[in-house]
Amino acid sequence: MKISSSIPKHILPVIVFSQFAGTSLWFAGNAVVPDLIEELNLLEMFVGFITMAVQSGFIIGTLVFAVLSVADRFSPVKVFLVCSVLGALANVLTIYSSNFTEVMLARLFTGFFLAGIYPVGMKIASDWHKEGLGKALGYLVGALVLGTAFPHFLKYLGGDMPWRFVITGTSALSVIGGLMLFYSVADGPYRVRRSSFKPSMFFTLFKNSNFRSAAFGYFGHMWELYTFWAFIPTLLAFYVLSNQGFIINIPLWSSIIIGVGGISCAIGGYISLKKGSKFVSKISLFISGLCSVLIPFLFHAPVWVFLGLLLIWGIFVIPDSPQFSTLVAQSTDSSYIATGLTIVNSIGFAITIVSIQLVNLMWAHFQNPLVFLVIFIGPLCGLFAISRYKVS
Numbered sequence: 001m002k003i004s005s006s007i008p009k010h011i012l013p014v015i016v017f018s019q020f021a022g023t024s025l026w027f028a029g030n031a032v033v034p035d036l037i038e039e040l041n042l043l044e045m046f047v048g049f050i051t052m053a054v055q056s057g058f059i060i061g062t063l064v065f066a067v068l069s070v071a072d073r074f075s076p077v078k079v080f081l082v083c084s085v086l087g088a089l090a091n092v093l094t095i096y097s098s099n100f101t102e103v104m105l106a107r108l109f110t111g112f113f114l115a116g117i118y119p120v121g122m123k124i125a126s127d128w129h130k131e132g133l134g135k136a137l138g139y140l141v142g143a144l145v146l147g148t149a150f151p152h153f154l155k156y157l158g159g160d161m162p163w164r165f166v167i168t169g170t171s172a173l174s175v176i177g178g179l180m181l182f183y184s185v186a187d188g189p190y191r192v193r194r195s196s197f198k199p200s201m202f203f204t205l206f207k208n209s210n211f212r213s214a215a216f217g218y219f220g221h222m223w224e225l226y227t228f229w230a231f232i233p234t235l236l237a238f239y240v241l242s243n244q245g246f247i248i249n250i251p252l253w254s255s256i257i258i259g260v261g262g263i264s265c266a267i268g269g270y271i272s273l274k275k276g277s278k279f280v281s282k283i284s285l286f287i288s289g290l291c292s293v294l295i296p297f298l299f300h301a302p303v304w305v306f307l308g309l310l311l312i313w314g315i316f317v318i319p320d321s322p323q324f325s326t327l328v329a330q331s332t333d334s335s336y337i338a339t340g341l342t343i344v345n346s347i348g349f350a351i352t353i354v355s356i357q358l359v360n361l362m363w364a365h366f367q368n369p370l371v372f373l374v375i376f377i378g379p380l381c382g383l384f385a386i387s388r389y390k391v392s
Helices: 011-023 033-040 046-068 076-092 100-114 118-128 133-158 164-184 201-207 209-242 250-275 277-297 303-316 320-330 334-366 369-386
Strands: none
Touching: 011 076, 011 118, 011 133, 011 164, 033 046, 033 100, 046 100, 046 118, 046 209, 046 334, 076 100, 076 118, 076 164, 118 133, 118 334, 133 164, 133 250, 133 320, 201 209, 201 334, 209 250, 209 277, 209 303, 209 320, 209 334, 209 369, 250 277, 250 303, 250 320, 277 303, 277 320, 277 369, 320 334, 320 369, 334 369
16 A cells, blocks of 8 residues: 555645644643742642643543534634644743643643644644655654653753743744644645534444444543553652662653653554554554553563563554544545544543542552553553454
C-alpha cells in the first residue's frame, strides 16, 4: 500500500510539524508543576488536577466539535489555525494565574482548543491520504508525542530560567505551527463536506462491531497512556528518593521517555503497511502492559534497569494510538470520519481522567509504587477488545 504520488511532498511534513507545535501546549503546565506548587503554595496532588483540567477541556471541546460537526462543516485548516492561536493565548493565561482556580481555568481552556488541533490534524491527514493512512497517522501521533515531551525538554534547556519560559515558548510554537499549516496546506482532495449532525450517529457507529472493537481497544490504551505520561516525573523522583546518592535529571529524562515514543509511532506506521494496524496495536498493548506490571517492583533495581524499562514502556505505550485511529476511521462512514474520531477521542479522554485521578488519590494516600499496577487494567482490556476486530 503506497501513499499517492500525486500528494505534494511538503503536505505531510507540514501537517506533522504543525501537530507537534500545537500539541506542545498539552503538557506545558505539567512541565512546570513543581514551580507552580512552590509559587502558589499548592498541594503535591496538583499534578493530577492540572492534567485533569486539560483533559476535561479537551473532552468538552471534542464533544462540542462532534455535536456541531465543526471539522466537517468548516475548513479543517482554518479550524486548526484558529485553535492554535486561541490555545496559545489560553496557555499564556497560566502565567497570570494567581491561585488554583485560575490555573485550572487556564488549562481547561487550553484543553478545549486542543480539540481543534489534535483530532482536526488527523482529519486533515485523512483528507489527503486515501491510502497509507496508518503510516500518515503514525507520523501525526509521533508529532503529538514529541509535542507532549517538548515542554519537559524546554524546562531542561531553560535550566535556571523562570518557569514562564516554558509557557511562552510553547505558545509561540503553537502559533507558528498554525500559521505554517494555513499558508502551505489546503483542504485535502478526499474531504467530504457535511453540514448537519445527527445525534443518532453515535449509536449507529457503535452498532458496527469493528468500530466497537477499535473504540474499546482505544479506551483501554487511553486508560494507560496519559496516566503513564503524567506520572513519569513522579516515578523518577520516587526512584531518586528510594536510592539515596542517585541524581537523575527529571525534566531531561521525562522528555526522553515520552519523546522516544515519537520514533516508535513512525516505525509502527511502516509496520502497519505490511502487518496491519491490528497487529501493531496488539504488540504495543502486550509489551506496554508487561512494563506496567514490572515497573512497581524495580524501584531498588540498578538505575540502568529502571530507566531502561521506562524507555521500553515509552516506546510501546503509544504506537497503537494512530493504529486505533486508523481502525476507527476505516470502520466509519466517510462522511462522519471526523465525528467518529472526536466521539471516540472524547470518551477516551474521559477515561484518562478516571485513571489519572484514581492513581493520583491512591499515590497520595499510600505512597507505594504498587498503586501503579492499576495502569495494567487498560492494556489488558484493550488487548481483549482489539482481538475481536475482524480484518477484511
